[in-house]
Amino acid sequence: MQKSFLNSENYLYTPNGQKIILNNQQIKAISYVKKFLKSKDAYFLLSGYAGTGKTTVVKKILDEYPKRAIVSAPTRKANAVISQSTSAPGYTIHSLLGLQPDINLVDFNPNEPVFGQINKPTIKNYDLIIIDEASMINKSLFELIDAEITKSLSSKVIFLGDKAQIPPVGDQESPIFQLDNNYELTQLMRQSDDNPIAQLSQQLRNVGEDLSIFLDKKESMLNKDGDGVLFVDSNDQFRDEIKKVFGSSYAKADLNYAKLIAWRNRTVMQSNRIIRDLVFGQNANLIEKGDVLIGYRAIKASAKESFLINNCVDYKVVEVSDRQKNINGLLGYTVKVHEKARIYRGFDEKSIFIIDSDSSENLNEYAEIHDNLLKIARSDRLWSVYYEFRKNNLLMIDIERYSDGGLRAKSDIIKKDLDYGFAVTAHKAQGSTYKKVFMLLKDIALNKNYTERNQILYVAMTRAQKQCIVL
Known part of the structure; x- marks a missing residue:
């Protein structure tokens, strides 16, 4: 029965x-x-x-x-x-x-x-x-x-x-x-009852246009375990916390351990550079073992294939080859990455080729091949060849100019497939949770649309399961 x-x-x-x-x-x-x-x-x-x-x-x-x-x-x-x-x-x-x-x-x-x-x-x-x-x-x-x-x-x-x-x-x-x-x-369950993240995020929902109450207070709210909201007073203190957290064995083992969240894309780019300098040193290669990458586009060669790279998905670099030339004559790196598996506790391993974007000559060669294939695809509808090229040559930078230096029209910009993923915008972080979140309040506060600003603050803070570190 x-x-x-x-x-x-x-x-x-x-x-x-x-x-x-x-x-x-x-x-x-x-x-x-x-x-x-x-x-x-x-x-x-x-x-x-x-x-x-x-x-x-x-x-x-x-x-x-x-x-x-x-x-x-x-x-x-x-x-x-x-x-x-x-x-x-x-x-x-x-x-x-x-x-x-x-x-x-x-x-x-x-x-x-x-x-x-x-x-x-x-x-x-x-x-x-x-x-x-x-x-x-x-x-x-x-x-x-x-x-x-x-x-x-x-x-x-x-x-x-x-x-x-x-x-x-x-x-x-x-x-x-x-x-x-x-x-x-309405009753909070995610954080423990004494975690101040719950209390502060509730205040953010009702803060309205005037953020001064939140900005002026800046008092750390931590429980006995150190969980909650930690306000730091200086860039140096913020960087010290970043180095300690992102350089830890916990962050190396868990893709969802830590993330820096900001509002503007340019702030995210700057933050990723800073975090990589702190974790790998200022002379780091374009890609290092232990790097975190995040997808900016969905990449696959045909409708029947599974996605190689997906938008908003994190990838951990586990192996990087020496700089090499691929079948298209382009310089780059064969990179093995781990993606958190759909099954509980596990990883899927993938091998991808990432273009060397430090070389302007290499990028110009990529752009020339790309533009020719795109022209052919549009006239003859040979999209499979175009997508095979995109799948086999992943970009970590937008190509906004032609080889002669002229600016591309917005529709002609070649968009990046991946980028560093230590820091992301709040839009990309939505739907994810992390043990620790670094929140750039001073960047988010620049948003003049107070409704959107408050939503971004709320999303950023509530991504944290344990601790939110705020500058």
């Missing part, structure tokens, strides 16, 4: 064996989900600020759900997080919808590909789809989800979201937060 769905005890075990007792709000949320699953409604929103235990509720539901269920998210990084946390199979929203870059368009821009439904959507093959990071979902993506779910007679979707996070580009809020069928969690 099949057990009654969600009638069991008010606890569960995490993938690493930790026992978690559900609080009253989580138990109530599960009761709302039970009603939703028995109803004819297609959508439910479980909202809550960072650390309120949304994923815990979902794991409890999935542990006892008797039908076909999966988890999903807008990015591969966020999808990996929810999949590992729930021990459930996970797919990105784009893959469930059959979306791939539509390379059959005559005016296709490889830097900003238009996504079309190239493959057959599979989202309606499942009875329950849990979609995390709902704040990233814009109107057009939700319309695509709705179009597929409408075709199903039984599929249901539970969205997980935090309305204090950064909304989709160009939108004030994700349309998901307008769903009538919803329940909000």
